[in-house]
Amino acid sequence: MQSFNLQTQDLRDLNAALQAQAEETNQTVWEVENPRGSHAVAVGLNAPIEVNVRGPVGYYCGGMNQQATVHIHDSAGPGVAENMMSGTVVVEGDASQYAGATGHGGLLVIKGNASSRCGISMKGIEIVVHGNVGHMSAFMGQKGTLVVCGDAGDALGDSLYEARLFVRGSVKSLGADCVEKEMRPEHLALLTDLLAAAKSDAKPDEFRRYGSARELYNFHPDNAY
Amino acid sequence: MCGIVGLFLKEPGLQPELGALLSKMLVTMSDRGPDSAGIAIYGNGTAGLIKLTVQSDTPAQDFDGLDVALGTALGGDVTVAHRDTHAVLSLPSSKAPDARAALAQLRPGVRVMSTGDSIEIYKEVGLPAKVVARFGIDQMVGTHGIGHTRMATESAVTTLGAHPFNTGSDQCLVHNGSLSNHNALRRRLAHADVHVETENDTEVGAAYLTWKMREGATLGKALEAGITDLDGFYTFAVGTKDGFGVLRDPIACKPAVLAETPEYVAFGSEYRALADLPGIESAKVWEPEPAQVYFWNHGAPTPAGKAA
Structure with missing residues (x-):
């Protein structure tokens, strides 16, 4: 196990060391102590390693991740797992705004609440939030899945393309062109897998599904302001 | 960007350390705004x-x-x-x-x-560390205080354009964001005989709150009215003689973190600002909700809460 203490060691050195790990590395488990809200901890990784971050992080932790598992054992600042390509990012606490923004792949699990704009412009990432999400979540989501075990804030799924949204609790309001849709067996199967992967004990049949009404794909004079 | 910090002490034993704690919080936020810095400190x-x-x-x-x-x-x-x-x-x-x-x-x-x-405001052009040192803010004693480090957007980098702004007795405001209707609001305030010194948008925000309170609103009510009347992006931290409040606009793009322990309530633009506070490991740490007024008052011994 490799250990890094950000109270005494440099963040750039940590990221350089993590980014230097190759697919066949034998340094597979890393511990990061005292991040103290630092920005961009464990970003740009591209190896099947596990990084445990022990403490709150600031902006962009786990950003651009590929293959790696980044486990934040506390809360995360804005933009956690932003533009993730593959791998897993787990946040034990709360996540600030735009968690998982623009993510192309991989799994982001937030065990607390996520604030506004969770999954904004998501492009294939799968996000499971054990708690609530704030307003404008999945705004312009193109692909992927957002699962919310708690409640969703205002304007969920505004201007949505093809991302799939599942909410167990209440939805304060739906955004433009976002509608509730029928839950079919393939959706229950997808939810079962995602909830298991995210270690949530929520039941798939407790959720409702939301998606795009596809009314904004083509110009319509009624949509012009 | 801009960086904001605030510290409201519930435990009187920490009062001798207020200046030192607040200074450290502000210096940590230096890279959010290098243009000017200021602190409002409420002493006895x-x-x-x-x-x-x-x-x-x-x-x-x-x-x-x-x-x-x-x-x-x-x-x-x-x-x-x-x-x-x-x-x-x-x-x-x-x-x-x-x-x-x-x-x-x-x-x-x-x-x-x-x-x-009780309020004293110290502010100058330059980095927080420099501003804190020239006024000896780290030695100051008090009950609560607010700090700001500025990345200028709406008006010039000058001492008077630095935050915090004080327009009413013992009241102050710091701001991260920008108000887009400050010129219209400045004209409205002029009709109500409220004096605004600078071209700065935040000063208009501060003057607006002062005006509302002069008209009989509590700080909580004044902040709530601001949600309708102030157009733009803001995270505000406000101080009164015995109170401290936080408000974010409904869009809430500007970051904010609150922490509370039995000894204090602390606010920062980022968690980094709070990382050195005593007992932060066991504090309740959360992100304030959009368009929700949070207010603590020394006069009210009830647990910290949200103003109605």
């Missing part, structure tokens, strides 16, 4: 006296003999505590209404940073 006032914190670009000249000159003009005792480009004038509260005019007459180059029973 003296009954019957009011404090004017003033600033001058030529302090040696302006503050020399000011106690005697102002005392004579007002017909009362005035003391001057000189700190770098600032000075705190203490004078009988009854003389406060005449003090500004007398000061403008005696020392035209002197600008009033704050007035109130």
